[in-house]
Amino acid sequence: MSEADVPEGGSVYTHIYVIGHKNPDTDSIASSIAYAELKRRIGQPNVTAAMAGEPNPQTRYILERLAIETPLYLADIHPKVRDVITRRPITASADMPLKAVLELFHRHTIRVLPVVDDRNVPLGVVSLLKLSEKYLLVGTDRKRGVDTSLSSLAACLEGTFLAGAPDNEVEHLHLFIGAMTEESFAGRIKGHDPASLLIMTGDRPSIQRAAIENRARILVVTGGLPVCDTILTEARQTGVIVVSTPHDTATAAWLARLSTPLSCYIEPHFEKIGVAESLDHLRLKLLHSGEPAVVAVEEDGAIAGVATKSSLLTPIPYALIMVDHNELSQAVPGAEAVEILEVLDHHKLGNPPTNQPITFTVAPVGSTCTVVAAQYREHGLEPDPKMAALLLAGILSDTVILKSPTTTDRDRETVAWLEKSAGIDHIAFGRDIFSSCSGFSSYKSLDGAVRADFKQFSAADTRFGVGQVEVVGFDEFYDLKEELRDVLKKVKDQDGLHLAGLMVTDIYTESTLFLTEGKNELAHVMGYPQLEPHLYELKGVLSRKKQMVPHLLKVLGAL
Numbered sequence: 001m002s003e004a005d006v007p008e009g010g011s012v013y014t015h016i017y018v019i020g021h022k023n024p025d026t027d028s029i030a031s032s033i034a035y036a037e038l039k040r041r042i043g044q045p046n047v048t049a050a051m052a053g054e055p056n057p058q059t060r061y062i063l064e065r066l067a068i069e070t071p072l073y074l075a076d077i078h079p080k081v082r083d084v085i086t087r088r089p090i091t092a093s094a095d096m097p098l099k100a101v102l103e104l105f106h107r108h109t110i111r112v113l114p115v116v117d118d119r120n121v122p123l124g125v126v127s128l129l130k131l132s133e134k135y136l137l138v139g140t141d142r143k144r145g146v147d148t149s150l151s152s153l154a155a156c157l158e159g160t161f162l163a164g165a166p167d168n169e170v171e172h173l174h175l176f177i178g179a180m181t182e183e184s185f186a187g188r189i190k191g192h193d194p195a196s197l198l199i200m201t202g203d204r205p206s207i208q209r210a211a212i213e214n215r216a217r218i219l220v221v222t223g224g225l226p227v228c229d230t231i232l233t234e235a236r237q238t239g240v241i242v243v244s245t246p247h248d249t250a251t252a253a254w255l256a257r258l259s260t261p262l263s264c265y266i267e268p269h270f271e272k273i274g275v276a277e278s279l280d281h282l283r284l285k286l287l288h289s290g291e292p293a294v295v296a297v298e299e300d301g302a303i304a305g306v307a308t309k310s311s312l313l314t315p316i317p318y319a320l321i322m323v324d325h326n327e328l329s330q331a332v333p334g335a336e337a338v339e340i341l342e343v344l345d346h347h348k349l350g351n352p353p354t355n356q357p358i359t360f361t362v363a364p365v366g367s368t369c370t371v372v373a374a375q376y377r378e379h380g381l382e383p384d385p386k387m388a389a390l391l392l393a394g395i396l397s398d399t400v401i402l403k404s405p406t407t408t409d410r411d412r413e414t415v416a417w418l419e420k421s422a423g424i425d426h427i428a429f430g431r432d433i434f435s436s437c438s439g440f441s442s443y444k445s446l447d448g449a450v451r452a453d454f455k456q457f458s459a460a461d462t463r464f465g466v467g468q469v470e471v472v473g474f475d476e477f478y479d480l481k482e483e484l485r486d487v488l489k490k491v492k493d494q495d496g497l498h499l500a501g502l503m504v505t506d507i508y509t510e511s512t513l514f515l516t517e518g519k520n521e522l523a524h525v526m527g528y529p530q531l532e533p534h535l536y537e538l539k540g541v542l543s544r545k546k547q548m549v550p551h552l553l554k555v556l557g558a559l
């Protein structure tokens with residue numbers, strides 16, 4: 001495809017996935033859905049929203065409430081064998097004569113042909129190179145040898161049975177041309193087992209009769225020439241097969257040798273790979289097996305295609321647009337092997353280098369949905385009410401209803417714009433979002449609540465981890481406090497940390513309770529009021545990344 005064939009702003013990829021980070025939050029999923037929708041609206045139908053993990057309870061609530069479909073779940077996007085093979089492989093069956101097989105090689109310009117059974121399961125392969133070697137470089141004693149069945153021979157000769165009947169059994173025959181006197185001919189065939197004799201002649205009754213008297217296996221009469229009735233009667237009585245072919249003797253001899261069924265040439269040892277196996281695995285097999293091709297099979301063992309070294313150069317048919325992250329460590333597994341076409345984000349940079357210039361839209365705003373909403377405006381488009389509400393949800397979730405210190409004027413201004421398109425009030429909507437799934441009860445276990453959003457840091461020689469749970473009121477927390485301490489103790493030991501903490505943030509009073517395990521000296525340097533052992537009150541603290549972690553890094557570094 002030349003550059004001119006690519007639609008403007010389009011791409012050669014079959015699929016483009018807009019995808020957020022692993023352990024996706026609402027911003028991540030909302031921005032991927034809304035950006036994929038924008039791409040389709042500006043004329044790129046092959047763009048699909050995807051997610052690198054299951055949505056959390058809050059995101060599920062939002063998608064259900066807005067009746068928006070959950071994005072495609074992609075757990076791993078390492079390129080697979082199926083991405084680089086053609087699904088309609090040329091195959092042959094074991095009973096196919098060499099003549100038809102050579103035509104297949106020629107017509108499809110291939111070098112390796114898989115041989116399959118009637119359920120399409122590969123039995124082996126035939127390579128043009130090895131076939132030519134076997135066929136052209138035969139030893140002297142094999143020059144006359146023809147391995148074929150009566151049916152295959154007659155079919156290749158376009159012959160008719162004048163005596164006897166077709167049979168599929170492969171026999172080892174010796175070919176003799178009767179182009180001499182009867183005496184010389186008798187001398188020629190002497191010493192050969194008559195049951196293996198394949199005799200070809202034209203209208204030479206003496207040779208025809210000699211063949212039958214010697215009990216040859218088969219007599220081929222060439223040129224469509226007539227055979228007299230007495231000879232045929234004799235043939236039937238003695239069990240000699242007689243086939244008439246329209247071809248002349250030279251052609252018939254050539255065709256007889258090409259009538260060998262493929263079963264005589266199958267190489268039963270061949271390299272096989274599953275379509276769902278990784279491209280890396282295929283590369284290893286192709287480079288180290290010494291085989292020119294690897295047969296790809298479906299789950300049920302049927303053939304899927306043939307992979308050769310050129311398959312390794314086939315472009316991967318999909319690419320990514322990363323939203324709400326730009327580092328590979330946070331990306332869906334396999335992202336490093338796939339082309340990144342665009343990045344839309346609001347995090348610090350840790351992006352991998354690219355081979356080509358890409359659209360890179362990163363701004364220090366409160367949510368990626370703010371960045372996506374700006375893209376709609378740049379294209380002069382208004383999101384429909386559903387998409388506007390979804391973008392709104394992403395911003396409200398990431399900025400804790402515009403209360404987090406990460407909130408910027410651009411977020412506030414975007415919320416005002418989206419509110420109008422969505423026809424909903426952001427404060428009421430934000431409250432619904434947080435109260436629908438806040439607190440500990442929306443997690444499957446307390447362990448799950450602590451681990452759901454647990455991030456690790458280190459300061460000097462101190463390694464610590466902090467989780468965060470958003471609540472409405474602290475009652476539930478106080479009931480669970482002792483159990484939560486046990487969970488934190490376990491997490492601290494399992495992860496080899498000096499300190500494990502949990503921020504319990506009340507989004508309405510905008511304050512946080514901080515429960516800790518480990519580093520007892522912390523009480524003296526923490527700076528925040530200690531309510532009781534292991535528990536601190538952090539008034540006005542909402543953000544882990546902007547408020548809590550910088551503070552902890554400072555005090556722990558000072559210990």
Ligand SMILES: [Mn+2]
Nearest residue numbers: 027324368398
């Ligand atoms: Mn975000």
